[in-house]
Amino acid sequence: MTTAAPPAGAVPAPPTKSLGAWALDVLIWGGVAALLIYSFDAVDLGNLPRLFAGSDVVNNFIGELLRPDFSKWRLFVGEMWETVQIALWGTFLAVFLGVPMGLAAARNIAPVWVVQPVRWIMNMLRSIPDLVIGLLFVVAVGLGPLAGVLAIALNTAGVLAKLFSEAVESIDKGPVEGVRATGASKMHEIVWGVIPQVAPLWTSFALYRFESNSRSATVLGLIGAGGIGQVLFESMNAFAFRDVSAIVIIVVIAVTLIDLLSQAMRKRLL
Amino acid sequence: MTTSAAVASVRNVSKTFGARKALDGVSLEVAPGEMVALIGPSGSGKSTLLRSITGLQPIDAGGTIAVFGETVQKDGRVTGSVRKARARLGMIFQQFNLVGRLSLFSNVMLGALGRIPGWQGALGLWPGADKKKAMAALHRVGVADYAAQRANTLSGGQQQRGAIARAIVQGAQAILADEPVASLDPVSARKVMELLVELNKRDGLGVIVTLHQVDYAIRYCERVVALKAGKVVYDGPATGLDTRTLVDIYGPEFEDAFWETKQ
Structure with missing residues (x-):
């Protein structure tokens, strides 16, 4: 074996950042810093010490929160369950609508005159927060879980x-061609x-x-769209902080359980 | 079972990708029951020609392609009868093109899509007779034991044999194979080529196969068509491929185009 000769010519210098790239970095980060300073007063950040001042209101509030009152747990768990049901039906209806829209919005499946309008509708649905859609539906179908379901669904x-x-759009087109080559239809x-x-x-x-x-x-309940959020809001308005504390604990446990369950299911899928 | 019309009748076909001509005035007639190898260096247009015949690729205006007497490409458009033609052609791909997450059996069943009602195919309600046909086809190509396994868990050779089984279930009257052995080890490659020869000899299927390996073309096919830069430069018996012709097709380093040995 002969060893290969080293390539001729000088070793090139390491790459350097251009002056323009430096200027851009300074501009972006400097701009972010300036925006933060400018907005300091607008968001009342100067009042932050008030949180730690140890006023009676805060002390009382924290004291109540530390002693959750679970005496109404049947009601709370029932309402939590309603919230989960709202999420379940909302997500199901969303999948039902999302599948045809998702296919129609994929450039490698649908012609461009279908893709563009569908994407436009999709973007509109996405850009309106569910809280806003929820408010509209509370007006349309009245207070209660249906408004929450529809808001989440859309x-x-x-x-x-x-x-x-x-x-x-990121699928491998080979298998699709394999199916097409058997004389199969688009469907x-x-x-x-x-x-x-x-x-x-x-x-x-x-x-x-x-x-x-x-x-x-849960949040949608706050605007009257049913479930645990509505009870949370009512307890808050009644200054029943010990109830609020119990409700928050139940929400945290329920949401964590759902997260764990769904994560376990997703892990199995991929 | 042989039909009188040509498997494929390609007339003056060109295909341009941007500024590059992948096919340049190709004409070719493949008779029923023929086994034809398409050879040529990379980029010579072999795959493009095959994909044009199944209508997976539209050709430039001016040329026509007919499959079993039905025009599938004309005036730069794929015609409406292409699906009927595809159902009669079994297509084998270099990357197998099975649906990886479906079982090998389901993949082979897809061969029935062209002849059962659309809704039945969409729901996967395969007729019992077709299921039997699928298992028989898997048995014939020697991978019936893996029927229940996901296609992407199988080796390349097993997947390619599954693809051949799909063509059998399809009831294809001819097979178009696009580099069917290029991704396989030599043992699987020989097995796949032998299956194609068997379908040609025993079942009378026409076979058009593109090959990188000249020795495979000579060993398994009677007729060889060579493409170079989109033009047909040789069309004749495999025995007529002498060194001078090969140098003409591949250049002086033509021996690189042999896989196993130069005969």
């Missing part, structure tokens, strides 16, 4: 459709070539959204 449908379509290509490839990812996305929707459903 907002999540927009989110899932986007994630679903991105999954579809068959989707059912047998596309869906099997995206199914684990889609399921994982849907489960993940279910997790975060159980949190959203």
